[in-house]
Amino acid sequence: MIYLDNHATTRCDPRVVDAMVPWLAENYGNPHSGHALGVESNQAMHNAVEQIARLLNAPSDSIVMTSGATESNNLAIRGLCTHPRQKRRHIVTVSTEHPAVLDVFEDLQKHGFRVTRVPVQQDGRMDAGVVDLQKLEEAIDDDTALVSVMWANNEIGAIAPMKEIARISHSRGALLHSDATQAVGRIPVDVLDADIDLLSATAHKLYGPKGTGLLMVGNSNRRVRLNPQIVGGGQQRGIRSGTMNPAGIIGMAAAMQICADQMTEHNHRVGELRDRIWMRLNEAIDGLHLNGPALDQEHRLPGNLNFALPQIEGQAWMSAVPQIAFSSGSACSAAHSTPSHVLTALGISESRARRSVRFGVGRFNQADEIEEACEVLLEGHNQLLALAK
Ligand SMILES: Cc1ncc(COP(=O)(O)O)c(C=O)c1O
Structure with missing residues (x-):
């Protein structure tokens, strides 16, 4: 996992x-x-x-x-x-x-x-x-x-x-x-x-x-x-x-205390890993849509990524790649099938909200597992696309 x-x-x-x-x-x-x-x-x-x-x-x-x-x-x-x-x-x-x-x-x-x-x-x-x-x-x-x-x-x-x-x-x-x-x-x-x-x-x-x-x-x-x-x-x-x-x-x-002691270095590292996911997926999937603020430290938490897929629903992607833990909305509202109230409050359509996913990169993530995760995610996405045709 x-x-x-x-x-x-x-x-x-x-x-x-x-x-x-x-x-x-x-x-x-x-x-x-x-x-x-x-x-x-x-x-x-x-x-x-x-x-x-x-x-x-x-x-x-x-x-x-x-x-x-x-x-x-x-x-x-x-x-x-x-x-x-x-x-x-x-x-x-x-x-x-x-x-x-x-x-x-x-x-x-x-x-x-x-x-x-x-x-x-x-x-x-x-x-x-x-x-x-x-x-x-x-x-x-x-x-x-x-x-x-x-x-x-x-x-x-x-x-x-x-x-x-x-x-x-x-x-x-x-x-x-x-x-x-x-x-x-x-x-x-x-x-x-x-x-x-x-x-x-x-x-x-x-x-x-x-x-x-x-x-x-x-x-x-x-x-x-x-x-x-x-x-x-x-x-x-x-x-x-x-x-x-x-x-x-x-x-x-x-x-x-640990968070405070490591914050600057941690945020830099986690931000780079988050950016890496976004870059890899964005290169490979046409029409990804970033949700929310700019990917910079002033506007957004460094480990946070939220985007919409062009065709596949977030929930389906999650089910296709069970070895990767991410979320198709907030964990606390995942039990409901209603699209995220946060995304719709941003003016995002219900359909795009349903195609959205959230990643949260953290302290224990390593560069090699980010590469592996991207590969698995892309493979799962391509399988879903082939099924949809
Ligand atoms: C912004 C925010 N507020 C409150 C909570 C609830 O926190 P707790 O699980 O400690 O009750 C969460 C957890 O998802 C959260 O993200």
């Missing part, structure tokens, strides 16, 4: 596994227990949370650990909107967000919130997939409680200008949440510099374990009040109850 689906998830780095194992097998103390085993695991976990905060340039007491970005998004959006002191009743997001944001907005809309979904720049532009800043500005009013904009898109890799989005959001007194699940560990994320109020991330997209994520709450410039969504033992200052997960949290910190 050649794994080219690093936007769906990533392999846990062996160095991360090594950092986690002692906190599963040796010191298994409940970090909230008062005895030595608990105190030791609490201290190690606390150090890991501080390290995570430093890597995001966030205050150390602003980090709430969760089970992943879906939970973080729910806590950020629902938590803010349902707080008893929340008076504003309008919330704003973008049409290309992940379902872990869009579905929360839909639910709040059913409960009386006014919702605006802002469109994105259309396909064919360098900044395709980036929220239309003018429309965003027009959408926000004095009743807007929250703006939620993802930092980088999971299907087309479009990178949002978060500093500008923060300025626009704050100008009318709204708070800004960013689902930075695809950005943290891949591109520099500095919450203080970008002035983000709430930020979600998850470990399994950055070579860490599944089931561990974080929500950054408040960057010290503005007060953020959240209504807890999970109540119980009162852990994490009551914002998110439940026994914390020392191994997962220590693993996430280790994973984020």
Whole structure:
């Protein structure tokens, strides 16, 4: 199997596994227990949370650990909107967000919130997939409680200008949440510099374990009040109850540190491998159509590639080459046969969206397997074309 689906998830780095194992097998103390085993695991976990905060340039007491970005998004959006002191009743997001944001907005809309979904720049532009800043500005009013904009898109890799989005959001007194699940560990994320109020991330997209994520709450410039969504033992200052997960949290910190240490070199290498796939396939198949922003580091995540085939459906190509892991939409929506909402939001037709595929190149990919993958992909494509004749 050649794994080219690093936007769906990533392999846990062996160095991360090594950092986690002692906190599963040796010191298994409940970090909230008062005895030595608990105190030791609490201290190690606390150090890991501080390290995570430093890597995001966030205050150390602003980090709430969760089970992943879906939970973080729910806590950020629902938590803010349902707080008893929340008076504003309008919330704003973008049409290309992940379902872990869009579905929360839909639910709040059913409960009386006014919702605006802002469109994105259309396909064919360098900044395709980036929220239309003018429309965003027009959408926000004095009743807007929250703006939620993802930092980088999971299907087309479009990178949002978060500093500008923060300025626009704050100008009318709204708070800004960013689902930075695809950005943290891949591109520099500095919450203080970008002035983000709430930020979600998850470990399994950055070579860490599944089931561990974080929500950054408040960057010290503005007060953020959240209504807890999970109540119980009162852990994490009551914002998110439940026994914390020392191994997962220590693993996430280790994973984020490795990403930060290697980011420039990693992005250069992964970008070259991504470009190689695009070049090989584009040379061999007439009429490939790139979906989303320009293939450069300013506009697009370096490992991301998304394009439409001229004749074959993405799902059929995937089935024809089971030895290559890639995706015909986002992993989270692959169960549905509807074309990707991200691609159609870019103005791409339903037919072209169905002929689209997404590749995500990552840390463990090597140049020789990229060559091999391209050969297998082209062979599968030619077989499908011959069958279609
Ligand atoms: C942009 C984005 N947000 C949220 C999620 C959900 O993250 P998790 O699997 O940690 O719940 C994903 C995962 O696909 C994602 O890509």
